Amino acid sequence: MLSAPHIARFGVRLIAIRRCPPTGRYPKAWTCSTMDNLSSNDLQIFREKSRTFCGSVKIPLNKICHEELPNNPRQFNEKNVTTLLDFFRSEGCLRLDPEHYIPALISRSAVPRGLHLGGEPPRFNPEHPVVYLHGRHRLEAARKFFTGHENRWWVVDLYSRGGRVDLP
Numbered sequence: 001m002l003s004a005p006h007i008a009r010f011g012v013r014l015i016a017i018r019r020c021p022p023t024g025r026y027p028k029a030w031t032c033s034t035m036d037n038l039s040s041n042d043l044q045i046f047r048e049k050s051r052t053f054c055g056s057v058k059i060p061l062n063k064i065c066h067e068e069l070p071n072n073p074r075q076f077n078e079k080n081v082t083t084l085l086d087f088f089r090s091e092g093c094l095r096l097d098p099e100h101y102i103p104a105l106i107s108r109s110a111v112p113r114g115l116h117l118g119g120e121p122p123r124f125n126p127e128h129p130v131v132y133l134h135g136r137h138r139l140e141a142a143r144k145f146f147t148g149h150e151n152r153w154w155v156v157d158l159y160s161r162g163g164r165v166d167l168p
Helices: 004-008 032-036 042-052 078-091 138-145
Strands: 053-060 102-106 129-133 153-160
Touching: 042 053, 042 153, 078 138, 129 153, 138 153
Parallel strands: 102 153
Antiparallel strands: 053 153, 102 129
16 A cells, blocks of 8 residues: 655656556666666655556546645645745746645546547546545645645645556
8 A cells, every 4th residue: 555655755756657568567768777876765655656556637626635644744834835836936837737736536437538648748637536645745835835726736646545557
């Protein structure tokens, strides 16, 4: 099962895993030398993420929520939101950059059909909110920055709560 500590642990970016044809197992950006440098624990986490990765989608901001965790060391800080808002205004939001995608968990039954793994992420309006693993300050800044209904979305990397998802 994926958890926030597992995802927050890496300097190497494992969050935006993109399945590659024909195997659908390994991300395009990773080379064998990078894989060789992973510890056995890191490799296990990488495999779990690869196994549960469903794809990336644009989800309305009101359908992305956080889960309050007891003893969470990362507390909400309005100053971080203000800093991000200033950045959005001066540099742009860059929410289509995979470095800014937010990982979230979704039940296997709620994974959208026909989800593709390449190109610009499609829009997806889930029936129930998805729980993101990190990115709270970014989402709060986006909620303040985007005013029009059509612009109130963020790209989310979806991971299945229930294990492997076989995609077409």
